[in-house]
Amino acid sequence: MRCQKFVVLAISLVIAFNLPGLAQVAEQPVAIFHAFNQNYNDVRKFVCQLADRGYSHIQIAPAQKSNSSQEWWARYQPVDYDVIEGKGSQADLQQLIAQAHKCKIKVIADVVFNHTANLGGGDNFEDLTKFPGLTQNDFHSAPGxxxxxxxxxxxxxxxxxxxxNCWLGGLPDLKYTANVKKIQKAHLKKLLDLGIDGFRFDAAKHMPANVVKEYVDYINRESQGKTWNYLEVITDSDTRADDYKWIAAVTDFILYNSMKAAFTSSGDLRSLRVPTAIDDSRSITFGRNHDTIREINADAINPYDDASDSYLATAYVLARESGTPLILNWDNADAPYIKTGVKFRQIMRQRGKAGGNVKENVLAAVNSSTVLLMERGNEGFFVVNKAVGKFDIPMLDLTLTNIEGCYRELRNNFTVAVERRQNGKKFVTRWGTQNRGGMEVQGRDALYFIREPWQQCQIGR
Incomplete structure (x- = not known):
């Protein structure tokens, strides 16, 4: 019997360590603040504020020495992986990481391993001797x-x-020779030794999956499974999320496109009742990121015409149970409800760990193309109104939902009561004041509610 138990345990361990879903050992982030193109010293000054707002992770600009241009895209054109330079020195980065850890924030480093820099200015030729440690044999080039x-x-x-195998624009494409792997793993080790807690792999879909897996495995071994890693995978006709999501979390451009269609003026939010998205609860979700902004990217991917539509999509992303929200620094500053959404997500995570019901479900109780109502079990709910005008209904039947009791809106600090009547049905009996029920949401706004003790809704009665 003892031998049989040992065999069963051994088989179970083998299965567990080979399941794609268990490849990510570290805890999934609550939300990631993307300190896009910011200097490390500047980030260090506000990183503790992010912890107070509910962020668990911060993503920094690529650390390696890169193209000397001051444009943001130059950070994604490596020159020397052995040198930390551009957004700060190695000492600056170490100080940022130390400050972040002091405030219980983890730091994700952006790494660019698919290509090097375009230094000659042309798209068809590059002097490959300009990259320290690399040889001509480390690149894909035309034969001879x-x-x-x-x-x-x-x-x-x-x-x-x-x-x-081809160049991304005019960026020399790396082959994964023993020399390239040695140099890039040394870069990963340097960052891990400085205290980095995770990695984003830029342009991962342009790297062979087995190479990406080798790097992620290396990181997991060196960190003893304590890092949280994700891959930039922009899906297209030839590349699917399934090609890489077995390795680590990937960017969810499928959900992005679904939200873009829903949140634009002609879209219908009811399409998000069962959203089209990558089938992976770890996937990186976002209302927009630096690849989708027309103002900074001539080749922006399916950009919004109105940035405020993307803010509302970000609010939706933060309300969900599924996914790992990535919040652009600009958007965090520009839309007040985004900060609230991060705190809401943190509270829902905490209550879920404590055994509360926080299951995500978009409700049909509000049947509108411009208003979406989502419950998080009975612990909270979210409502967004993308229309310009106020959404105002005098009665709201929530009988077929988990929502019941007293709830407080986090940003505006008003209470909502959902009570069961003698006929067994549940209605919103208080929306802000005891004089009105139903629902009232201002135009172009998003609200987050958390369950509170019933006494909070009895104040003023």
């Missing part, structure tokens, strides 16, 4: 012509060969 661009990427030719 080192430094010559070998081919252009075709995102819809039915295979992934060009995505993996």
């Amino acid at each position: 012509n080192p430094g010559k661009k070998p081919c252009d990427i075709n995102y819809s030719d039915g295979n992934r060969n060009s995505e993996l």
